[in-house]
Amino acid sequence: MTEEHAHEQSFISKYVFSKDHKTIGKQYLITGIFMAIFGGVLAGLFRTNLASPGFLTHEQYNALVTYHGAIMFFWVAMPILLGGFGNILIPLMIGARDMAFPTLNMLSYWTFFVSTVVLILSMFVPGGGFSGGWTIYPPLSANPEVFMGSQLGTVLFLLAVALEFASMLMGGVNFITTIFVMRVKGLSFMKLPIFIWMELIASLLFLFSVTPLIAGAIMLLLDILLGTHFFRVEAQKVGDPVLWQHLFWFFGHPEVYVILFPALGILYEVFTTYSRRPVFSYKTVVYSTIVAGVLSFIVWAHHQFVAGINPISAMAFSLTTILISIPFSMQLVVLGLTIAGGSIRFTPAFIFGISAFAMFVIGGLTGLPLGAVAADIYFHDTYFVVAHFHYTVFTIAVLSTISGIYHWFPKMFGRKINETFGKIHAFLTLVFYNGFAFPAFFLGLAGHPRRYYTALELGYLRKYQWVHEFMTISAILLIATQIVFLFVFFYSIFAGKEEKEPNPWKSTTLEWLTPSPPPHLNWGSYVPVVENEPYEYAKNGRDFIPQGRLVEIKKKEV
Amino acid sequence: MLPVDISSHGYLVDRVIKIVLIGIVIIGIFSFSVLIYMLWAFRRTKNPNPLPDVPPLLKKVVLIDYAMIVFDILLLVISSYAWIFFFVRPADKIKQEIVRKGENYIDVKAIGRQYFWTFHYPGKDGKFGTSDDFKLGNLLVVPQNSNIFVEVESKDVLHSFFVPSARMKYDAIPGRKTRVWFKPVQVGEYEIVCAELCGAMHYNMKAILKVLPPQEYEDWLKNPLKIAKGQDLFDTLVRR
Numbered sequence: 001m002t003e004e005h006a007h008e009q010s011f012i013s014k015y016v017f018s019k020d021h022k023t024i025g026k027q028y029l030i031t032g033i034f035m036a037i038f039g040g041v042l043a044g045l046f047r048t049n050l051a052s053p054g055f056l057t058h059e060q061y062n063a064l065v066t067y068h069g070a071i072m073f074f075w076v077a078m079p080i081l082l083g084g085f086g087n088i089l090i091p092l093m094i095g096a097r098d099m100a101f102p103t104l105n106m107l108s109y110w111t112f113f114v115s116t117v118v119l120i121l122s123m124f125v126p127g128g129g130f131s132g133g134w135t136i137y138p139p140l141s142a143n144p145e146v147f148m149g150s151q152l153g154t155v156l157f158l159l160a161v162a163l164e165f166a167s168m169l170m171g172g173v174n175f176i177t178t179i180f181v182m183r184v185k186g187l188s189f190m191k192l193p194i195f196i197w198m199e200l201i202a203s204l205l206f207l208f209s210v211t212p213l214i215a216g217a218i219m220l221l222l223d224i225l226l227g228t229h230f231f232r233v234e235a236q237k238v239g240d241p242v243l244w245q246h247l248f249w250f251f252g253h254p255e256v257y258v259i260l261f262p263a264l265g266i267l268y269e270v271f272t273t274y275s276r277r278p279v280f281s282y283k284t285v286v287y288s289t290i291v292a293g294v295l296s297f298i299v300w301a302h303h304q305f306v307a308g309i310n311p312i313s314a315m316a317f318s319l320t321t322i323l324i325s326i327p328f329s330m331q332l333v334v335l336g337l338t339i340a341g342g343s344i345r346f347t348p349a350f351i352f353g354i355s356a357f358a359m360f361v362i363g364g365l366t367g368l369p370l371g372a373v374a375a376d377i378y379f380h381d382t383y384f385v386v387a388h389f390h391y392t393v394f395t396i397a398v399l400s401t402i403s404g405i406y407h408w409f410p411k412m413f414g415r416k417i418n419e420t421f422g423k424i425h426a427f428l429t430l431v432f433y434n435g436f437a438f439p440a441f442f443l444g445l446a447g448h449p450r451r452y453y454t455a456l457e458l459g460y461l462r463k464y465q466w467v468h469e470f471m472t473i474s475a476i477l478l479i480a481t482q483i484v485f486l487f488v489f490f491y492s493i494f495a496g497k498e499e500k501e502p503n504p505w506k507s508t509t510l511e512w513l514t515p516s517p518p519p520h521l522n523w524g525s526y527v528p529v530v531e532n533e534p535y536e537y538a539k540n541g542r543d544f545i546p547q548g549r550l551v552e553i554k555k556k557e558v
Numbered sequence: 559m560l561p562v563d564i565s566s567h568g569y570l571v572d573r574v575i576k577i578v579l580i581g582i583v584i585i586g587i588f589s590f591s592v593l594i595y596m597l598w599a600f601r602r603t604k605n606p607n608p609l610p611d612v613p614p615l616l617k618k619v620v621l622i623d624y625a626m627i628v629f630d631i632l633l634l635v636i637s638s639y640a641w642i643f644f645f646v647r648p649a650d651k652i653k654q655e656i657v658r659k660g661e662n663y664i665d666v667k668a669i670g671r672q673y674f675w676t677f678h679y680p681g682k683d684g685k686f687g688t689s690d691d692f693k694l695g696n697l698l699v700v701p702q703n704s705n706i707f708v709e710v711e712s713k714d715v716l717h718s719f720f721v722p723s724a725r726m727k728y729d730a731i732p733g734r735k736t737r738v739w740f741k742p743v744q745v746g747e748y749e750i751v752c753a754e755l756c757g758a759m760h761y762n763m764k765a766i767l768k769v770l771p772p773q774e775y776e777d778w779l780k781n782p783l784k785i786a787k788g789q790d791l792f793d794t795l796v797r798r
Contacts, residue, residue, distance in 0.1 A: 058758035133755045139732055140715040140757060147672065147715055147757055233732035241716060241731055275600065276608040306718070307729045308736055311646040315638055322630045329626040333619060336593060340616040341609035342600045354597065361589050365582040372633050374574040374640035377727050378560075381718060381753040445559035445575075447722030449753040452761040458749055460561050460722065538608035 017110070019102035020520060021087045024109050026412065028083030029405075031116060032076050036398070037486055038120075039071035040479040047436075051472035053454035059148070061453045062131035067123060069134030070157075073259070074164045075119065077397035079112060081262040082168065082206075085404055086175055086199045088412060092511035093193050095184025095528040095548065097521040100177040108170035115163035122156030130157035133451065135248055138231035138241045142223040155224060162217055165210055172203040184510070186530035186548070190286070193509045193534045193547075194279060197286055198265030201293050202258045209254035209297065216247035242308050249300035257296045260392070261289060263400035267335060267353050270407050273507040274350035275342030276543060278535040280334045288327035288334075295324045305376045314373050321371035328364055332357070342538075347505075348422025352403035355430045356395045363391030366441065384444025390437040398482075399429070405489070410504050414516040415496030421488055428481045435474030439467045508547050509534055526550035561722045564744040564769065568725035570640035577636060581629050585622070592619055649707055649737035656705050662772070663705035666698065670710075670717030670730040672756055673763040679782070692782055696765040699782070701775035702745050709737045718753035721767055729754055742769045 018024060046064040049055040056064065087105065091098055099105050123129035127150040132140040136158070140147050144154035179200045183192075192200075219230040229239040268279055279285060301309050301317040309317075335357060344350065366388045369375045379385065402425075409417050448461050455461040455468060503512035510528050511518075528548045536545040563572060596616070599605070656663050667678035667686070677698045681690030700706050710719045712730035719738075720727045728738045752763035770778060 062755070062758060062760070131758070137716055137755070140755070238733040240733065242734075277612075280612065306727050308731050308734055311641070315641060315646070318637065318641075319634060322634055325630060326623070326627060329623050332589075333623055336589070336596070337612060337616060337619060339600060340596055340612045343602050343605050343608045344597065344600050345602050354593075358590065358593060361586060361593075365586050368582055368630075368633060369575060369578045372574055372578055372637035374571055374637040374644065375578055377641075377644070378571055378575065378722075378725050380727055381720075442559050447561050447720075449720060449751055449761075451755045453759075454761060457762050458751060458764060460749055538610055541610075543608075 017106060019098070019106050021091050021099045021102070021105060022412070022518060022522075024105050025084050025087030025089075027109050028079045028087060028112070029085075029412075031113065032080035032084055033486065033489070035071055035075040035079070035116065037479075037483060039068050039076060040482060042068045042071070044476050044479045047468075047472040047475045050454065051469045053456060058453055059128050059131055059150075062133075062148075062451070063123065063129040063150075063153075065451055066131055066133050066157075067119075067129060070161065071119070072393065072397055073134065073255070074161060075116060077259040077393065077401075078164070078168055080397070080401050081259055081266075082175070082199065082202065083109065083112065083171055085195075085262060085266065085401075085408070086171070086203075088408070089511060090175060090178055090196060090199060091182070092411075092514065092518060092522060093196050093509050094179065094182060094187055095510050095523075095530065096178060096182040097523065099174050100182055101174050104170050105174055108167045108174065111163055111170065112167035115160045115167060118156055118163060119160035122153050122160060125150075125152045125156060127151060127153055129153040135252070136161075136220070136244075137248075138220060138223065138239075138244050139233055142220060142231045142239075142241075144224065151224070155221070158217060158221055158224075162214070165214060168206060169210065172206050175199055175203040176207070184528050184530055184548070190282075191530060191532075191534055191547070193265075194268040194282070194285055195262070195265035197289065198261040198268075201289055202261040205254040205261075205293050205296065206258045209251045209258075212247045213251035216244055220244065242304070245304050245307060246300070249303045250297070252303065253300045254293070254296045256392070257293060259396050261293075263356070263396040264289075264331065264335070266400050266404040266407070267357060268338070269507070269509065270349050270353035270403050271335065271338045271357075272535045272537060273407070273505050274347055274353075275339040275344045276537045277338055277340070277342040278533075278537050278539070280337040280340070282533075282535070284330055284334050288330045292324060292327040292331070295320060295327070299324055302371055302373075302376070305373050306380050318371060318373040318376075322368065325364065325368060325371070332361060332364065346423075347406065348417070348419060348426055349403050349406035349505075351423060351426040352399050352406060352429075355426065356399035356403060359391055359395045359399060359433075363388060363395055366391060378447070379444060381450050382444040383440045383448045383450060386450055387437055387440035387444055390440065394433065394437065398433075402426075402429070402485070407505070408511075409492070410499040410501075411511060411516045411518070413493050413496070414499055415492055416499050416504075417488060417492045417496060425481065425485055425488075429478065432474045432478035432481060436471045436478060439471050443467060503546075506544055508532075508536055508544050510546075510548055513546065513548065513550050523550065525552060527553050562744070563723065563725060564742050564746070564748060565724040565726065566741040566743050567640075567644050570643055571725040574633075574637050574640050578633055581633070585625070585629070588622070592616075645738075649739045652705070652739050653707060661705060662701065662703070663707060664700060665707050665709070666700070667709045667711065668698070668719050668730070670712040670714075670719070670752070670756070670763075672714050673752070673759040675719075675750065675763070675765040677765075682779070694782070697768065698750060698765060699768045699770060699775065699778060700742060701772045702769050703741065703743055703772065704775075705739060705741050707737055707739050709735050711735050715756050716754045717756050717763065720751050720753035721748065722751070723748040724767070727753055742767075745769050745771055 042064045130153045145151040222228040223232050229237040231239045231241050231244050299321045302321040305314045502515050529551050530548040532547050669676045676693050678693045680686045710730045712732045717730040724740050726740050748767045750765040
């Protein structure tokens with residue numbers, strides 16, 4: 001390994017308060033994986049309650065549902081897909097030696113770490129954790145003392161979310177700057193790997209959408225702590241709870257794409273590599289992602305069709321929502337056709353990737369009944385919504401993420417994960433996941449409202465109790481499978497078979513040129529030079545042509 | 559899987575649901591077939607070297623984008639039609655029409671609190687705020703084939719007035735009064751539930767919608783509270 005340029009580092013500055021983008025990325029990744037297991041166990045607990053009511057108290061049940069949702073969005077999907085993969089891959093894929101602001105990057109991770117600690121603490125304070133749903137709707141959340149009896153838990157929960165946003169904002173600024181100014185020579189925008197495009201658009205969406213929510217969160221904190229009436233309604237002092245919903249979902253919908261786009265980016269890298277074919281239409285991907293990103297700012301009120309917004313504007317939002325299915329259907333067609341004519345190798349990364357794709361087709365299509373305003377009268381806030389967003393968000397946060405982990409694991413750690421284990425892992429994950437998520441569509445059709453402690457209290461739902469039991473068993477098996485994966489993941493980091501080959505999958509993008517794991521400052525005494533398009537597979541009779549090559553540079557230029 | 563539909567407008571909602579579900583199942587089955595075919599046809603053992611170009615037949619899959627646009631337009635039209643019929647016309651306007659046509663209607667207020675519904679009736683004179691007003695806890699009694707105008711409101715947190723059998727859902731928002739309309743055409747007892755997280759006992763916030771034949775309703779109206787007294791849940795909750 002060419003560590004000659006790396007100055008001597010102590011353990012703390014190398015592994016704890018590191019400014020190296022790869023270490024920070026791994027810190028994000030590992031924290032995110034632990035939070036994923038934690039969030040999964042919470043889900044296992046409240047699902048157990050749905051199968052056998054009485055396992056938890058009502059407050060505990062609501063709190064677990066709340067924390068499960070918030071953790072999976074803010075402490076799993078975002079840190080892994082943006083903080084983890086973004087940090088590790090952006091500099092490597094664009095040929096840079098580190099991020100634009102390494103110190104800010106370190107600060108970003110440690111702010112995130114503090115937010116994680118605050119979040120977990122908030123579950124165990126007197127009065128219990130916040131139990132008002134991850135959407136934090138007032139007045140329930142604006143007067144938690146009265147309505148839920150968890151004042152401190154709510155304040156800490158909000159604080160944790162705020163810290164997480166601050167951390168992701170630092171990361172986002174860093175990503176955008178890095179991608180704009182630190183691309184290696186020859187790497188023009190239309191030659192960027194799609195994953196980089198996705199990270200760039202996702203960071204921009206996050207930056208533009210989060211401001212109104214931060215303003216809203218401050219107003220909500222003022223309501224809780226100082227008794228203002230932005231959202232609170234009391235006798236003559238009338239705030240407007242619906243205002244919060246606007247502020248939240250103006251952020252909330254772009255936020256979904258903030259995590260979706262990097263996940264799609266992973267799928268493009270995985271599909272091209274293992275099918276040996278270029279992306280079916282690179283330009284379509286870039287433009288449709290930009291269009292979808294812009295449209296995502298004008299669909300937010302589809303979360304509020306029956307929440308007291310003007311019915312005419314509900315129709316307008318229904319129009320934009322259904323419109324947004326067009327760029328996504330284009331994306332998915334391009335993604336699917338990428339494997340057409342290929343020579344597919346069924347590695348664990350590919351199996352997870354293709355499962356993510358297939359599940360995302362289901363998730364995308366079932367968005368249509370929810371976007372069509374008349375059908376949403378019935379489906380709003382039922383299990384149909386639960387099923388829909390598990391088919392989208394689980395796909396994003398778990399299936400694509402694991403696909404990326406298997407794909408880049410040799411690059412990140414210089415070791416391998418056992419392939420047979422990976423295949424079994426993929427198969428079990430897919431079976432158990434569908435076992436818990438698919439029946440939820442039928443519960444939704446039957447009119448089962450979300451966030452119910454038990455279905456047994458309602459006559460028309462009592463007969464579906466066996467469905468809940470089936471879903472619970474599947475969910476617990478799903479979580480157990482992931483816990484086994486966690487052990488194999490850590491075992492492979494320290495004791496997996498060593499991978500000497502820098503490019504084991506014969507992939508084209510720049511990160512595969514440097515040794516695994518990449519040395520400090522990534523390229524040693526070389527510098528990458530970009531000569532080709534990002535995905536030159538099956539071209540001119542050659543299996544693949546790397547995007548660039550390494551050129552040795554003279555010492556003084558380093 | 560859908561529960562029985564007792565409302566005059568529910569068939570519109572059901573029609574949208576059926577069309578959209580059939581559409582997405584067709585698109586889904588087509589997509590999965592193409593996907594499975596590709597995984598089978600282009601596996602490494604069968605196709606050791608990638609083709610230089612995508613087979614022409616598979617390129618036609620791009621047409622699914624156009625099919626999607628057509629489907630979207632169809633969906634928007636039928637969905638908007640149902641929505642316009644159901645929600646966009648202000649309840650006040652519907653009421654004027656109904657009065658002009660001479661159809662029956664009743665006014666009622668649905669007020670949500672943690673964790674029960676109260677239904678306020680204007681009494682014999684048809685006006686709220688007079689001495690013959692009365693209220694019922696967790697029980698909404700309405701006559702069959704009559705237009706029901708429900709003014710949904712909340713006194714504490716968000717609730718949602720959800721009657722699955724009437725394809726009816728609207729949020730109860732503190733500080734706002736929203737009037738919704740439906741017309742039950744079938745006699746029987748149906749459930750009213752809360753569809754917006756409102757606290758610990760959210761799942762238990764339920765009420766009964768009792769649709770009576772018009773004559774029985776008139777009889778009941780003569781002494782409504784006698785029957786409503788049976789709802790002891792309400793008594794305990796109201797006293798707290």
